[in-house]
Amino acid sequence: MSGITYRDASPADAAALAVLARRTFTDTFGHLYTPENLAAFLASHTDEAWTALLADPARHIHVAEVDGELAGYISVGPPTLPIVPDGRPIELRQLYVLKPWQGEGVAAHLMDWAIARGRALGADAMYLSVFVDNARARRFYDRYGFTFVQTYAFMVGTHADEDHILRLAL
Template structure:
């Protein structure tokens, strides 16, 4: 498995994987119109292309023999400053794997990359949002030193999802 920075030519495949992963895990929670609007705003090819080009984001993908298996996005800024404990806080925006590839160590490789990238950037804390009813993801993040620091929410159309803000302090 290779980990590499995304390029503009990867936008369509990353948008498709983001959509497929979100729908597979959470699609059943939403009204079709809310889900369609959310996916159009958050996982469109245009949005992903802008993220790849944005110097304030780091977008990497995991692939094997040219097959996209997952991706990770780091926002080199604090997502929830009101809950920051560090002085230089960044956000892990998404860590997605292909639905058929879950459990193959892809998330671990991407998380290792994210932690190394955060350290190289000089971050002292990483924040992320995780769905309150996703114990598997919470357990995964806890293995990497993330703890719940706040209750937050996430809107998909008219539906409010209860989320947890997890954060990990990084050794400096």
């Protein structure tokens, strides 16, 4: 689809990324949680938190933009998942695309960027977690060759979701 541009995020994107992160998470998963648990989770997506992430040299964030508005983003950085990896892993932290742009190749472009960035940083594996009932995302990751490692309790407020940790050899 034309009109989509891609670039590395800059500090000036902090507020837009905070809004995008809250919106995409709520659109995708908001119906699963009590208002209190959803609010507790979304409270971590502030302008200040995104400003700090964008200033962290170990975090790499790439965005998709349409007509000056963010349509999606991906973030990679050092592993935080409860894994015992060998080698030099990197973690895909977030990959979200607004609904109007899903199915338009945005996620694939962002994923290709993340894999290339991981390799350029010297990583030999990429890890991520995906909600067990997110069949669309799981099919997407399967196409890239990610394989199951273990289950993981992803916390949204006091609610524990069952996620699968996946791995891709780079």
